[in-house]
Amino acid sequence: MSLQIQMIGTGSAFAKTYYNNNALVYAGGFTLLIDCGYTAPRALHELGVSLEQIDAVLISHTHADHIGGLEELAFRYMYTFKRKIPLLLSTNLETILWEQSLRGGLENLAEDVTSLNDYFEVVALSEHTPTTLHPGLTVELLPADHIPGKPCYSVLLNGKIFFSADTRFNGPLLYELHHKGCTVFLHDCQLYSPGMVHATLDELLTLPKAIQQKTLLMHYGDDMPQFIGKTGDMTFIEQFKTYTFEA
Ligand SMILES: O=c1ccn([C@@H]2O[C@@H]3COP(=O)(O)O[C@H]3[C@H]2O)c(=O)[nH]1
Ligand SMILES: [Zn+2]
Numbered sequence: 001m002s003l004q005i006q007m008i009g010t011g012s013a014f015a016k017t018y019y020n021n022n023a024l025v026y027a028g029g030f031t032l033l034i035d036c037g038y039t040a041p042r043a044l045h046e047l048g049v050s051l052e053q054i055d056a057v058l059i060s061h062t063h064a065d066h067i068g069g070l071e072e073l074a075f076r077y078m079y080t081f082k083r084k085i086p087l088l089l090s091t092n093l094e095t096i097l098w099e100q101s102l103r104g105g106l107e108n109l110a111e112d113v114t115s116l117n118d119y120f121e122v123v124a125l126s127e128h129t130p131t132t133l134h135p136g137l138t139v140e141l142l143p144a145d146h147i148p149g150k151p152c153y154s155v156l157l158n159g160k161i162f163f164s165a166d167t168r169f170n171g172p173l174l175y176e177l178h179h180k181g182c183t184v185f186l187h188d189c190q191l192y193s194p195g196m197v198h199a200t201l202d203e204l205l206t207l208p209k210a211i212q213q214k215t216l217l218m219h220y221g222d223d224m225p226q227f228i229g230k231t232g233d234m235t236f237i238e239q240f241k242t243y244t245f246e247a
């Protein structure tokens with residue numbers, strides 16, 4: 001089984017020449033959006049992908065470059081498409097996403113619209129539990145070490161493709177996944193050290209050649225072009241380009 005991944009953005013949170021690091025995953029006619037940052041609606045528009053073509057959206061954590069486009073998605077589905085889109089997220093992100101991020105814009109007491117469930121078909125996922133979304137597409141949330149006290153998840157697709165979302169460098173996890181047969185690592189990459197809340201290029205360069213060869217770097221800053229040729233056996237994933245992987 002093969003699946004396609006198209007980054008609708010590859011930029012870091014404050015990048016200006018790349019859109020937010022969000023991805024479309026195409027598998028057997030099913031389209032999953034991983035993260036929906038504040039640039040996602042514009043990026044999808046530029047790609048000619050309508051919001052209605054997306055079958056489900058999965059959220060890794062509540063930073064704006066990962067959830068800032070959800071208000072538009074919610075309103076468009078409620079008032080234009082008049083249906084709910086599945087929203088996949090960790091159980092412990094449900095309340096946080098509504099109370100701390102979306103409620104201010106989406107709550108409508110006059111119409112008794114008071115929860116995430118009023119807009120979305122919420123699918124709460126347990127970490128470390130593979131869930132089949134469609135024949136040929138399974139997702140598993142892996143807790144990521146991003147901001148202390150703030151839930152964040154990497155995503156494992158079909159047990160083979162690792163999508164880091166936002167995480168500090170976690171060498172042991174990458175080694176473990178490599179040994180378990182993971183074939184692709186899509187990893188966030190902060191170009192300058194120290195990393196603080198993201199994996200840095202220097203840290204990723206400590207990985208063995210066998211893992212680097214499977215690694216595509218994403219969530220990078222505007223000066224990424226200056227680093228081409230300086231990433232060892234790793235390469236930068238390109239925004240808008242569609243990649244096909246066996247998984
Ligand atoms: O403790 C913190 C919290 C945040 N930040 C910055 O804010 C950004 C938020 O989105 P992001 O997670 O893609 O990247 C983060 C960093 O660039 C930081 O440097 N240190
Ligand atoms: Zn981010």
Ligand SMILES: [Zn+2]
Nearest residue numbers: 061063146166
């Ligand atoms: Zn983040």
